[in-house]
Amino acid sequence: MDLQRVSFYLLSIFLYFAESSSFRFDYKYYPNIDGWLKFHRLPATWHDAWTTCDLEGSILASPINPDMVSAMDAHWKSENTNQWTLYTGVHAMFSKGYFFSLEGVSLEKMPVRWAAGEPENKNNDEDCLAWVIGDVADVNCSKLYPFMCFKRKTKDMVTTSCGTVDKDYELSPLTGNCYKFHRRGRTWHQAQKTCAAEGGYLAVINSHEEALHLKKLFDDNYSKIVNSEDKDKIYVGMHDFYDPGVWRTIHGVKIEEAGYAEWSEHQSNNLTYGRHCGAMMNTLGLNDLWCDKSVAFICEKSLDSLVEDKVAE
Known part of the structure; x- marks a missing residue:
């Protein structure tokens, strides 16, 4: 690829991003949370879900406030999936019985309710929180569930000439x-x-x-x-x-x-x-x-x- 073609390509990329609020094409932007969500259909353990989001430059989504609850619900419905249970970024692995999101928000402050029969802490081994059709349940972190990733928009987010916000490319x-x-x-x-x-x-x-x-x-x-x-x-x-x-x-x-x-x-x-x-x-x-x-x-x-x-x- 010669320099003239490279310059033209870079200009096209710049114009694309200048005209849209975009993190990456597989994430959808929600103005009410000023950020992006992505639904991962392939079930994974909680740790693998956390790792996947982290590698993509985001975090496991959590229903930390009414706007996030609304956006997560809308995004889940837009996927037209029959998968009713998905991981959130909320867990109690650091302190048994005390659930916090990855951002540090306690479960008690989240606008969610427990699903029927929850929490149960089966076998004293349910330290991760799953979203179950809008409600939440404690589950074993090694179970396989789909999940959502969330990327919050920040002031220093700049799409580089490489078409990514990752400045190391x-x-x-x-x-x-x-x-x-x-x-x-x-x-x-x-x-x-x-x-x-x-x-x-x-x-x-x-x-x-x-x-x-x-x-x-x-x-x-x-x-x-x-x-x-x-x-x-x-x-x-x-x-x-x-x-x-x-x-x-x-x-x-x-x-x-x-x-x-x-x-x-x-x-x-x-x-x-x-x-x-x-x-x-x-x-x-x-x-x-x-x-x-x-x-x-x-x-x-x-x-x-x-x-x-x-x-x-």
């Missing part, structure tokens, strides 16, 4: 895409989930020049890497899950066809079971890793990944 004129270096190590699957939640994917290397760009990000952040089992490696978007020894990008393209297959010396040997996830060393060479190792990683996203596609009229 930086545009590369070389590829026309944006990149973010994650300094805290995660497993390969956790890293990909993180990137997906941010509207991107684990970085896919399509050329030696792009590898050099990733290496620069690597070098710039090397001293700040934490929770990594190997600081000299970062996860990238490649694997050989389907056919061991045949490495593909997360988009299904063989890495040779994608444009970069420069392995480090003695790699990929894949001699030990589990080394099916791809990494890049700080020497530029590719490396196969055990997928459950925690290492730093780089996410890549297109400029419009969080922007709703506009249908031509």
Whole structure:
């Protein structure tokens, strides 16, 4: 993508956001709460629900006031779902019997009522609060329920040239895409989930020049890497899950066809079971890793990944 096309694309993105109140296309804005809601249909545990919202830059929604109750009810109804129970961000895991929202609001101050027969604290193990058709019930936090995420609008929220409010994403004129270096190590699957939640994917290397760009990000952040089992490696978007020894990008393209297959010396040997996830060393060479190792990683996203596609009229 040449600079002229990049400039035009950035202008289009800027105009899109200048004309609308938007956080990301999969969130709906509600003026009465001055924020956005998203309904996640896939049931999850409370902790996984919390993690998903956090990765998306939001929090688990809670009925903390009449406006939130109204917005949550409207959003739930707009989904036309038959899922009647969903997690809220209210829990009593810090102090048994005392429920607070993630914002620190106590349940006693919320305009909600207990559902029939609640609370019951079954087996003394119900520390999370679920929304049940407008009422609430205490539930076991390991149960699987859908959930809503909430993002409050703040004065410092600015949509960058990367089409996101996340200021850590930086545009590369070389590829026309944006990149973010994650300094805290995660497993390969956790890293990909993180990137997906941010509207991107684990970085896919399509050329030696792009590898050099990733290496620069690597070098710039090397001293700040934490929770990594190997600081000299970062996860990238490649694997050989389907056919061991045949490495593909997360988009299904063989890495040779994608444009970069420069392995480090003695790699990929894949001699030990589990080394099916791809990494890049700080020497530029590719490396196969055990997928459950925690290492730093780089996410890549297109400029419009969080922007709703506009249908031509």
